[in-house]
Amino acid sequence: MTTSSATTAASRRLAIDGDRLWASLTDLARIGAYTDQTTGLVGVNRQSLTDEDAEGRRLLVRWMERAGLEVTVDEIGNIFGRREGEDPALAPVMAGSHIDSVGTAGAFDGCLGVLGALEVVRSLDERGLTTRRPLVIIAWTEEEGVRFGTDMLGSAVAVGRLTLDQAYELTDSSGLAFGDELARIGFRGERPVRLEPPHAYVECHIEQGPVLLRQGLALGVVTGVQAISWQKVTLYGRAAHAGTTPTELRVDPGLAAAQLVVRVREMVDSGRYGRLRATVGHLVTSPGLPSVVPERAELTVDLRNPDDAHMAAAEADLAAFLEGLPQAQPAPGLRVETRRMARTRQVPFDERIQKTITEVASDLGHETMRLMSGAGHDAQEMAAITPTAMVFVRGQYDGISHNPREFSTPEDCAAGVTVLANTLLRLADETSDA
Structure with missing residues (x-):
């Protein structure tokens, strides 16, 4: 079922199934759904290591396994889905985000990055394409930090900024320890938490701000994350x-x-x-x-x-x-x-990967702009160990996020994930780390 990766990545343009991506976002959003009493809108409350988070994790694992991925869980609960490449010895290209939420969330923050990366794998399978390097999808643990007080927790421990013991000892407002809750929901895995540097990491995320909307652009290339x-x-x-x-x-x-x-x-x-x-x-x-x-x-x-x-x-x-x-x-x-x-600290992203994202978007007919992220992301942790960049997708309603009104259109989500897909395809076909 393979096509030789000696064929240039630029000639292997990959389309994704936007309807299937949207259905996945909708299905995951049902887990932890609640009705906001003020607006009547349906939001998402799927905070880290709650029963709702556990249910969302189990659904994601099932989807990963159906896509033929090798699924592993590390000691802090980060979920990895690996699609093998032609040369398994090469460092993989990674993509992902998180599925935990704040208490008053929408359906897109974090989830677009994880389910978008999953859609990339599904589309590669349908095309019968392999990449020279392995591809790895990641769903990071406790990115939001609302329950245990430290954001980007899973990725921070994976890259060594925080220790596993520090994470396990964190407690929520009820005094429940992170390590105990991780074990309770069944996601205290055995994979060693310290991550070997991959070839590259790319994250697709809703902007969570109004810049792209006001500029009339569907997509942005993220230059870094502020302090x-x-x-x-x-x-x-x-x-x-x-x-x-x-x-x-x-x-x-x-x-x-x-x-x-x-x-x-x-x-x-x-x-x-x-x-x-x-x-x-x-x-x-x-x-x-x-x-x-x-x-x-x-x-x-x-x-x-x-x-x-x-x-x-x-x-x-x-x-x-x-x-x-x-x-x-x-x-x-x-x-x-x-x-x-x-x-x-302020984290700059890799110039070469920013350039690749810009070129891919242009080849697909999308005008982009460069902008810095005002919110924190797991990508800023990964930037400490590997070349990293992000694709932003336009949000509606002045880009409101962490709110039931958070919304991006099916068309913009598909555009962002298509750019993600073709960026990953190019990076995963690279032979050197230059």
Whole structure:
């Protein structure tokens, strides 16, 4: 069933089945589906290592096996599907993303990359084509970081940025340990987690932003990922009666939390930190009663910046603000505690693979643009060990993501995965690592 890979990859143009890709996206989205009470839209809640994630994983494994892939699972739950090449000794070309979600997701974030790579394999099989190098599809574990507090976890451990023990010891808000939950759902595999560098890695992903939509383009070539900093800030004060405690005697962490929220916005608006973006996405007070001054407030601060120097300056100034926050309160006694959740530097992607993606897209009749990713992706971890790049697919509704309104059209998804397919075909037919 083979066609010699001595035939140039450029002459072996590969078409994918867009209807089948769309059906796969729809079928996976049914797992963890919920109805948003505000909008009435159907979203996806398939957080990492939940029963829903386990069900989605099992469906993906079945699809991989039906496509003839050799399926293995590593010690952190990353799922690999290998399609053999003419020379199994050559380093493989890898493609994938993740199928775990945030609590209020759509059907495309991560899933397009995994199911798109699967569709590439299905299409190769239908054409009877083999590649010189093996192809490997990957579904990474806990990319989102919403349950265990560290994003890109599976890929970070696979490339050695974090250790397996560090991952296993992470806990969710209920105190459940990552390692225990991984075993519970049956995906604590035996394959060694440390990944041998592949020949290349390519990830197809919905943009999660409005740039392509506003430029009128279906596809983008990603130049890299901006720096990301996550930390949890816990403020400890003193609970008191809301009616009887004078304002000047209160140690109110709720007030301090509000000051912090305002401060991070002022940092963005100041322009001193380049294209800084700052978000407080989680804020809770305890005991959370209307008639009680809280004794504790917990926040997360998400900073993002395409420039490492600007990011470092923003982090330093935020740390100084937090250090001085107790002195800015009406009464003494506020205590500030911080914990680093995640920190990645700005990551540039491989110029040669960006060029290949651009050429493939042009050959297929698609105009593209270069753009940096504002969101984090497993590709940024893989860039530490192998030439890496990404294909972005246009999102609708101003590119909203992490929301039930997240949407891309069947045509744009098919276009992005067709570019992915032909990029992988070219890379997997390369004989050297140059």
